[in-house]
Amino acid sequence: MPTFVGMTRSMRRAATPWLMLAPALAAAAILVLLPVLDTLWLSLHDVILFRPRSRPFVGLANYARALSDPVFWESLGNSLVWVICAVSLQFALGFATALLLNRSFAWRGVARALVVVPWALPSVIIGLIWTWMLDFNLGVLNNIGVLLGILPHSVPWLAQSSTAMAGVIVAVVWQGFPFFAVTLLAGLQAISGELYEAASIDGAGAWGKFRHITLPGLAGVIATALLLRMIWVANSLDLILVMTGGGPGTATQTLPLHAFLTAWSGGNYGQGSALAVLLTLLLLGVVVTYVWRSREE
Amino acid sequence: MTPPGIRRLLGTELPIVVILGFALLPWVWMMLSSIRPDAELTHSPIALWPHQLTLIHHVELLQRTSFAQNLRDSLIVACGAVTLGLTLALPAAYAFSRFRFRGRNWLRTQFLVINMFPVVMLILPLFVLMRDFGLLDTYFALIAGHATFTLPFAIWLLTSYVDGIPQELDQAAMIDGATRMQAMLLVVLPLAMPGVVAVGIYLFITSWNEYLFALMMTGRNVRTVTVALQLFIGENQIQWGLLMAGGTLVALPATILFLFAQRRLVGGLTGGAVKG
Numbered sequence: 001m002p003t004f005v006g007m008t009r010s011m012r013r014a015a016t017p018w019l020m021l022a023p024a025l026a027a028a029a030i031l032v033l034l035p036v037l038d039t040l041w042l043s044l045h046d047v048i049l050f051r052p053r054s055r056p057f058v059g060l061a062n063y064a065r066a067l068s069d070p071v072f073w074e075s076l077g078n079s080l081v082w083v084i085c086a087v088s089l090q091f092a093l094g095f096a097t098a099l100l101l102n103r104s105f106a107w108r109g110v111a112r113a114l115v116v117v118p119w120a121l122p123s124v125i126i127g128l129i130w131t132w133m134l135d136f137n138l139g140v141l142n143n144i145g146v147l148l149g150i151l152p153h154s155v156p157w158l159a160q161s162s163t164a165m166a167g168v169i170v171a172v173v174w175q176g177f178p179f180f181a182v183t184l185l186a187g188l189q190a191i192s193g194e195l196y197e198a199a200s201i202d203g204a205g206a207w208g209k210f211r212h213i214t215l216p217g218l219a220g221v222i223a224t225a226l227l228l229r230m231i232w233v234a235n236s237l238d239l240i241l242v243m244t245g246g247g248p249g250t251a252t253q254t255l256p257l258h259a260f261l262t263a264w265s266g267g268n269y270g271q272g273s274a275l276a277v278l279l280t281l282l283l284l285g286v287v288v289t290y291v292w293r294s295r296e297e
Numbered sequence: 298m299t300p301p302g303i304r305r306l307l308g309t310e311l312p313i314v315v316i317l318g319f320a321l322l323p324w325v326w327m328m329l330s331s332i333r334p335d336a337e338l339t340h341s342p343i344a345l346w347p348h349q350l351t352l353i354h355h356v357e358l359l360q361r362t363s364f365a366q367n368l369r370d371s372l373i374v375a376c377g378a379v380t381l382g383l384t385l386a387l388p389a390a391y392a393f394s395r396f397r398f399r400g401r402n403w404l405r406t407q408f409l410v411i412n413m414f415p416v417v418m419l420i421l422p423l424f425v426l427m428r429d430f431g432l433l434d435t436y437f438a439l440i441a442g443h444a445t446f447t448l449p450f451a452i453w454l455l456t457s458y459v460d461g462i463p464q465e466l467d468q469a470a471m472i473d474g475a476t477r478m479q480a481m482l483l484v485v486l487p488l489a490m491p492g493v494v495a496v497g498i499y500l501f502i503t504s505w506n507e508y509l510f511a512l513m514m515t516g517r518n519v520r521t522v523t524v525a526l527q528l529f530i531g532e533n534q535i536q537w538g539l540l541m542a543g544g545t546l547v548a549l550p551a552t553i554l555f556l557f558a559q560r561r562l563v564g565g566l567t568g569g570a571v572k573g
Contacts, residue, residue: 016477017396021404024389024452027381031423031445032411038422047425097316103309111313113556115320120555122506124523125544128530129323132330132537140326143342154342174323186563235415238508242527259417264513269421276417287413291406 042273049267062274072275074250075258076282079234081165082172082254086233089173091226094180099214101181102188112185119178127242130171134158158244161251168240168252172233180225187221188214227290234283255279324548331355331541338537354542364543367525370436371505371547374521377440378447378504379497385444386451387493391481393452394459395467405456408449416509419445424513434516442510447500454499454562458492459485495561498554505551522547 046058066072101112118126133141136156145151157167195213204212237257240246246253246261253261256279263272330338331354333347358364393405423442424433432438466488467480475483486493511521526543529536 014398017392017398017401020388020392020477024385024448025404027385027444027448028408028411031441031448032414032419035419035422035426035445036414038426039418042422042425049425049428052429093316096312100309100313100316103305105305105310105313111317113559114317116555116559117324117552118320120502120552121324121548122508122523122551124506124508124527125327125548128526128540128544129327132541133323133326137341138338138343138537140343140345143345146342174319178320182559182563231413235413235417237417242508256415256417259415260420260509263417263421269425272417273421276415276421279415280418283413283415287410290413291410294409295402295406 039273039276042269043277045270047270049269062270066271066274066278071250071258075253075255078252079254083230083234085169086172086176087226087229090176090229091180093173093177095184097177097181098184098188101185115181116178118174123238124242126171126175127239131158131243134167159248161248164244164248164251168243171243172239176229179229183225184218184221187218191217224293227286231283231286327541328545330537331545335538354538358539358542364525367520367522370519371521373436374439375501375504377436378443379500381440381444382447382451382500383493383497385448386455389452390455390459391485393456395464408452411449412446420509420513427514433514434518436519438514439510439519442514443504443507447504451496451500454496455492458489462488492561495558498558499562502551502554
C-alpha cells in the first residue's frame with residue numbers, strides 16, 4: 001500500500017522536529033510559562049508566605065497599593081538612574097576599549113583576552129571586592145584618594161545616601177564594560193578595511209573616517225548591544241543586594257530589588273509579584289524593540 | 298624610538314594599560330588581600346604593599362568552615378545544570394537547524410525572550426512552587442531553577458553551531474541507513490564538539506556564579522559558594538581575609554574557564570544568547 005506508507009512517512013517527517021523539541025518545550029513550560037502565569041495569579045491574591053492556607057483573591061489591590069506607595073516611585077527613580085548611568089558608562093568605556101583594541105600593537109591578543117576578566121566573576125564576588133575597596137576605614141580606594149589629594153578625607157561611600165548609588169554603579173560598570181568592548185570590537189572587525197583606504201585616498205582625516213565609516217558601520221551592533229544591556233541591567237539586582245541591600249534607607253533600591261525584598265524579607269508574595277509584573281510591563285517596550293530588530297536581521 | 302612608535306605607545310598602548318589596570322587590579326587586590334595576615338588587613342589606612350604573606354585564611358576557610366562542602370555543592374549543581382541544559386538543548390537545536398516547520402521562527406524567538414524576563418518574575422513563583430512540593434533545599438530545585446537561563450542560552454548557541462555543519466553529512470549518513478538520532482549523535486555531535494564544549498563551559502560558569510536562585514532555593518543541606526560567601530558577612534565583624542580567600546577560590550576556576558571559552562562565544566553575544 002504505497003499511499004499508506006507515504007502518508008505515515010510524511011506524518012513521521014512532520015512529527016520528528018516536534019519530538020526532538022518536546023523535552024525542551026516541556027521544561028520551558030514548567031520552569032518559565034507556568035511561573036509567569038503563577039506570578040500573574042499571585043499578584044491578584046493576598047499571598048503571605050507564613051499563612052499558606054489562606055490566599056484570598058483581592059483583584060488589583062496589590063497593584064493599587066504598589067502604585068500608591070512612595071517607595072515604588074522612589075525605586076522607579078533609582079532604577080532610571082541605575083540603568084542610564086550604568087549603561088552609558090559601560091558603553092563609553094567599552095567603546096573606547098574596542099577602538100583601542102582594534103588598532104595593531106604587539107601584545108593586542110593578550111590585552112583582548114585579559115580585558116574580559118571582570119565579566120567572568122560572580123556578582124557576589126564583584127560586590128564583595130568593591131565593598132572591600134570602598135570601605136570607610138580599610139578601603140584601598142579611600143587610601144589612594146587621600147594619598148593623591150583627590151579626597152580630603154575618607155568617604156563612607158556605601159554607607160551614606162548621597163554616594164551609595166555612585167558606589168554600586170562603579171561596580172556594575174566594572175562588571176559590564178567588557179561586554180561592550182568584546183561586542184563592539186567584533187563589530188569593528190567586520191567593517192571592511194577597504195572603506196578606510198578609500199577614505200584616506202579621498203583625504204578624510206581620522207575624525208571623518210570615524211564619523212562616516214565607523215559609526216554608520218557599527219550602528220546596528222551598537223543599538224543591539226545597548227538594548228540587550230539595558231534589559232539586563234534593569235533586571236539585575238544581585239550586585240546591589242550584596243553591596244547595600246538597597247540601602248542606606250532606600251537610596252539604592254531599584255524596582256526589581258523592591259519586588260524581591262517585598263517578597264523575600266517581607267514575606268508578601270502577592271505584593272512582590274505585582275511589582276514584578278509592573279517591572280515586566282515597563283520593560284516590555286525595550287524587549288519588543290529588541291526582538292523586532294533581531295527578527296529583521 | 299621612531300615617531301610613529303612613540304605615537305603608538307602614548308596613543309594606544311598607554312590607554313590600554315590604564316584600562317587593563319581598571320579591569321585587573323580589583324581582582325589582584327582581592328587575591329593579595331587573601332594572603333595578608335589580619336594584622337595588616339585591619340590596620341587603617343591599609344598599606345598598599347604587603348609586608349608579610351600567609352596562607353592562614355585559605356587554611357582556615359577550608360578547615361574551620363563548611364566552605365569545602367559548599368564548593369562540592371556548587372560543583373554538583375553546575376555539573377547538573379550543564380548536563381540538563383545540553384541534554385535538552387541538543388535535540389532542540391538540531392530540530393531548529395535541520396527542519397523547517399510551522400512556528401519555527403516564532404518558537405526560536407520565544408527562547409530568546411525567556412532570557413529577558415525579569416528574574417524576579419520567575420524566581421518568586423518557583424520558590425512558592427518548590428516549597429509547596431517540598432523540594433526546597435535540594436540539588437534538584439537549584440538545577441531546575443538554573444535551567445530557566447541555561448536552557449535558552451544552550452538552544453540559541455547550539456543552533457548556530459549546528460547550522461555551521463553541512464546538512465549533506467547527515468543526509469549521506471541517513472542514505473547509508475542511519476536513523477535521525479544516529480545522524481545527530483554520531484555525525485553532527487562529534488563535528489559540533491568544540492561548540493558544545495564552549496557552550497558547556499559557559500553554562501557551567503553561569504550556574505557556578507549564580508546567586509539569587511541559590512539564595513532562595515537552598516538552605517542547610519545544599520549551600521553553594523556564592524551564598525556561603527555572602528553569609529560570612531552576616532556576622533558582626535567582617536573577616537575580610539576569609540572572604541577574599543573564598544572569593545579567590547571561587548573566581549579562579551570561573552576566570553580560567555572563561556578565558557578558555559570566550560573566543561567561541563563571541564558569535565552568541567549580539568544574538569543575545571550570552572548574558573554579560
